[in-house]
Amino acid sequence: MRMTLAGGRVSAEVFGGGRPLVLFHSLLSDRASFERVREPLAARFRVVVPDLPGFGGSEPVPGGLEPVADRMAEALRDLGGQDRPVVLGNGYGGFVALQMAIRHPDLAERLVLADCGACFSEPGRQAFRTMAAVAAEKELAAVTDTAMRRLFAPTFQAANEALMADRRAAFLRTDPAVFRAACEALAGLDLRPDLAGVTVPTLVVVGEEDEATPPAMSRALAAGLPDARLALLPGCAHVPQLQDPALFLATVMPFLSETGAAGIRAA
Template sequence: MDAVTRTTPRLHYRIEGPRDGQPRLTFVLAHALGCDLTMWDALARHLAAQGRVVRYDQRGHGGSEAPPGPYTMAALANDAARMIDELELGPVVWIGLSMGGMVGQELALRHPDKVKALVLANTTSGYPSEAQAGWAQRIAGIERAGLEAIVDGALQRWFHEGFHAERPEVVAHWRERVLSCDAAGYIACCHAIAGVDTTARLPRIAAPTLVIAGVLDQGTPPEMARTIAQGIPGARLVVLREASHLSVLEQPDAFCEALEDWLQAVPA
């Protein structure tokens, strides 16, 4: 079922899985910058066999509204909390990749009652100053020449060279997806990402947490994942081989295996 939230900014979401009774778990899936809820197609189908799955387009993306920016990670987390309340989802298993993982950290810190467990994939809790400067350059490039200015560089980080050669149709699909984004919404989210800063607060996250990294990830390398896993009490770290930034697309089976193994320890 596809719908949009009643409260604003209106967020486009999709609900899958059992409609009758109380599901054992409710999953909320949050995508990366420049993507949309279809990033999770395969994983959502798998998870829908065991619980309720809600995936959504973050503000500035897909079918969701793009209010004027810049955005903050707090605002994106508040969007998620608002959607969870409106849909009466209760505490959820949050699965976020890249920007979605940043939102998940902030959600668990600001709204801990909304989060039963966290999966933080290919993400970071903060950027060094040189990386923040890189985000400023990316924003300037889009303002000057549109999303065409940054899309190919993004795709090089998202997928490793072998994947580009073996699955050119997938790469082409996501190139078109980026180019179809609202440029102002994309820029507004870039501001939120550049300002992510949760490292010092990570020990306050009490939810069971799985951190997933990709060996080949240039955007959020495994060192950033280790920082998160070391900061959150009891967090588990899994580093996937042959995975770059969009690990759930490059290594869907390995991603799913790591998730399933960890879910066995998550209480209903």
């Protein structure tokens, strides 16, 4: 079922029934990146998969990550019901979910932050600046190979040609202005001073082969959150739900199924 939220400015698809679980996609992908895990999750939850602002059928929002997070908070409040949603964000969607939890601390019941962090290293910041500059000069096609390397390891790309063709096409449908604005926002991001205010139980997940947001970022994120645990996914890169959906589900499902249990602080 398709629906619109936030006064018609956010487009989403809904699957299943039960407690709400909202999935935020990455910058280099779209909501189809959850297709391999959507149905198993929908067997247990009411799965809501929105287009983030500026993607698909959702209107863009001017400014940096904060207004994006505010728009998604507005969308989640429109879901209604008695249960607070669980929010799972991958990559850029994880940064949006984290920013949203900082600015709207009573909104989500718990978080899954997959392959993101609170702050990039200087080389990581420069990578975003470079992608934004190249995309501005030469269009998105000029950074497609770089984007795919940030999503998937070369061996996975070689073994999954059809999926990679689909992912390249999805990336090229991205609004170039939205892509550049997101790159600039991530390049300047530092949420470390605000992590102590995110008190909801959080599972931090990262692929051990992730080059875009390396495991060190997730370790630092989990260590900075008051109630977090960390899971490393062997053989996975930046989009583990596409690369190894069975492993991803086995990792997140026990956490998603908890109700009111205290989290475990990451080591």
